[in-house]
Amino acid sequence: MGVTIHFEGRVRGPTAYSLLLDELRDFADKHEWPSNEIPREDRSLRRVRDEQTWDYSDATFGIEFAPHSDCDPLRFEFDKDYYIQEFVKTQFAGADVHIEIIELLRRIQPFFDSLKVVDEAEFWETSDETALAQHIAQCNEMLRDLLAKNLKAKGPVRLPNGRIADYMS
Numbered sequence: 159m160g161v162t163i164h165f166e167g168r169v170r171g172p173t174a175y176s177l178l179l180d181e182l183r184d185f186a187d188k189h190e191w192p193s194n195e196i197p198r199e200d201r202s203l204r205r206v207r208d209e210q211t212w213d214y215s216d217a218t219f220g221i222e223f224a225p226h227s228d229c230d231p232l233r234f235e236f237d238k239d240y241y242i243q244e245f246v247k248t249q250f251a252g253a254d255v256h257i258e259i260i261e262l263l264r265r266i267q268p269f270f271d272s273l274k275v276v277d278e279a280e281f282w283e284t285s286d287e288t289a290l291a292q293h294i295a296q297c298n299e300m301l302r303d304l305l306a307k308n309l310k311a312k313g314p315v316r317l318p319n320g321r322i323a324d325y326m327s
Contacts, residue, residue, distance in 0.1 A: 160247055160249050160278060160297055160324050161247065161248050161249035161256065161278055161279045161293060161294050161297055162230075162246065162247045162248070162249070162278050163245065163246050163248065163256070163259055163260065163263070163275065163276070163277050163278070163282070164244070164245040164275070164276040164277075164278075165242070165243075165245070165263055165273060165274065165275045166241075166242060166243040166244070166273075166274050167241070167242060167270040167271065167273035167274055168239065168240055168241045168242075168270060168271045169236065169240035169241075169242070169269055169270055169271075170269060170270065170271055171240065172240075174240075174269045174270075175236070175240055175269075177269060178234075178266055178269040179221060181265060181266055181269070182221055182223075182234060182262070182266065183221070185262050185265065186223050189225070189258060191223040191224055191225050191232075192223070192224045193221055193222065193223050193224075194221070194222045195220075195221055196218065196219055196220040196222055196233070196234075196235050197219065198217055198219035199217065199218070199219075200215070200216060200217055200218075201215070201217075201218045202214065202215045203215075203218060203235070203243075205243050206243070214237055216237060216238050217237070217238045218235050218236060218237055218238075219235070219236055220233065220234040220235040220236050220242075221234050222234070222235070225246075225248075225251065225255050225258060225259060226248075226251035226252075226255045227251075228250035228251040228252075228314075228322070229246065229247065229248050229250065229251035229255050229322075230245070230246045230247040230248070230320065230322055231246070231320045231321070232244075232246045233246075246259060247321065247322050249294055249297055249298070249314075249322075250314050250322060252294065253287060253290050253291045253294055256279065256281060256290060256294075257281065257287065257290070260275075260277065260281050263275055263282070278293075279293040279294065280293070297324075301313055301314075301324055304325055305325070308327055310327060311325055311326065311327040312326050312327075313325040313326060
C-alpha cells in the first residue's frame, strides 16, 4: 500500500555530478523546496540488489529536499561510485507533488548512465494524472479502512528519520 517513487542509477562521473547538483538546486529553488546538503562522510546505507538486502558502508554525499510537509524527504545520497538508490513517499502530499518529483527525475535522467524509476502509481510510465489521483485516493481509502478496524493503530506517522509510515499498530 502507498504511493512511493523508487529510483536508482549511477551518475556519469564527477563533472556530471556537479552539473546534476546545479540542476537539482535550480529545480528546488523554482519550486521553493527547502534543501540541506548531505556532507561527504562515512555512512551505512541499506540497499537491495537482485532482491537481496545488503549494506553499503563508506563515503556518501549529496543533497536532500523537502518538497512538501506531508512528503518524505527527497534524498539524493550518492556513494563513492556516484551510485544512488532511494525512494520517496508522496501519497500524503498529493498528486501535484508526485508530478513535480517525476518531472525532476525526467530532467536529471541525462546525467546518469542509467536511471531506473519504479513509480507505484505508474505516473512515470503513463503521465496519466487521472489515474494517479485515483491511485492516491484508493490508497488513502485503504488506510482509512485499516485505521477504522484497529482503533489502536495510527497513521500516517512521521518517523525520526523524516520518512512517513502509512500505518503503525
